[in-house]
Amino acid sequence: MALDPDILTDLLLDRELVLVSATNGKTATTSMLSAALAASGRAVVSNDDGSNLAAGLVAALGADLTSTTAVLEVDEAQLVTLLESCRPRMVVLGDLSRDQLDRHHEVRGLTTRWHEAFADRAFDVVATNSDPNVVWAVGDAVWVDLDGVHGSDSPTCPSCGRVLASASGSWSCACGFVRPAAGVRAGSGWVELDGTRHPLSLKVGGRWQYRNAALAVAAARGLGVDTTTALAAIGDIDEVGRRGTARHLRDGRRIDVVLAKNPASWGQVIESVESDSAAVVVGVNDELADGTDPSWLWDVPFERLAGRQVAAAGTRRLDVALRLRHAGLDPVAVEVDPLVAAARLDASGVVLGASYTMFHRLAAQRPRADWW
């Protein structure tokens, strides 16, 4: 779909614009920030269904011509294009990690394009201080500590190319490039702004959601929203986008479907099941939107699923099965259809981590009779 770039510019005219980008967490952060801004009395339009390329932005904005504030989740590469034609009031950035290398090429290349796009800017930035690439790209921002797993995707200094020195979760370089101090951080059950800790109880699952909440609260504060109002609105959210959805199998067992498409998001899925005994289906398709090279599977610590039932699904089920076998796991089922694979697992709870196209097909389908 070729779009007239002016359409997007026209649709944004006279709207307060906030852009949110990152490799992971942008849908959740966008939902949270939208909720906080709406609670402060703004009329907000957002693409919180995760359609973050130009066509999705136009569709969301075109469907609501009256809202005066737009909070848009944008694809990492799309952000650069958008900044050429739009004038956001604020840009909110989370960590960058390897994702769809066949499309974005490498993380450092994307970082360089961000660096150029953020020079001489006229908007505010709220950004992670955990990722050296993001810190270098934006230079100055309201920093939020996302406690990121930056290590593997920014081993060298984006400024000078030397190997970064890492110690106790922080990093620095001999050239003087160091991790800036963050005024905002979060943990399970709290968000801290400039030394004041506020309790926060999220309805949406996953410890990582508190990091997204920290970004959203910091952004909301920068946009003039009272912190108590923002926290209450964020705590009330019970679904972020449609990035987590539940289904039931025919025998009544619950299957939680989550979007998992790269090592960082799989790390979060694995972290989230470690406290229970759920069986796990690893679902990977290789259409363009999924990325056509699933070699990232080898950077996911599937070894941590030892002792639980697993299955492989999707068009790249054999890549998955081989990876699981090398992680010391023996897949119970290897099937194209993730629900067929899930039905073969003998566990009370099943979590399906699905790549982009698999997830969206499952989320879009109405539950079929034979799933119940």
Added chain:
Amino acid sequence: VVRVGLVYPELLGTYGDRGNAVALIDRLVGRGLTAELVEIAIGDPIPEEIDVYVVGGGEDDSEVAALEELRTYRGRIESALAQGAQIVAVCAGFQMLGSSLTTTRGQTVAGLDLIDARTRPAAGRLAGEVLVRTDLPELGDVTGFENHGMSTVLGPDAAPLGTVIVPEHESRTEGYLGPAAIATYLHGPVLARNPALADLVLARVAGPLAPLPEGYADQLHQERVAHALASARPSRRWRRR
């Protein structure tokens, strides 16, 4: 015990390259042999007592930083190879083993000169599934995914791994196959997706290998070869019309 050395995984692991070392180890252990994974961190000396060095891919800065460090240990690696060790190098690893490397910024640096090959930026980026036909019957076709913007040209005495048959219309060779080194642009990881290639490396350091029962690696290899050939067919039909 066979020792597999994974070189600078924090710098050279962009495309799941750790999987190459894991595949080698598991194919030894599956045959009742003992194997050890030795992770060599940047800043640590490269040990000489390694049977297979595995060098992966990385982004430009990581490659330059790794190459600078590896230069210090070039003599040690060369002497290990002379005594029967093997080196498997993928993508940036392949480029570093050559005699010279011109970066995308136009800077030319000397390589480790363990392979007669020179690398320069290519006209465009090469990204996609690749099928390579080799001359070795025990190896057959090698499958993988390439994603890079460089062109590596072998010198007259260096033999390629094979000829690219998918994508079509590109008459080019892929990789390098020498007595002590195998180098390629193919990810996958290439040794996981091509069990015969993994076994070729292992037989060189561990002697004749007992067969393994067919597993997911064999199924994946067959499926990827069939997929590549099928994807090439429509365009052939199209041209005939």
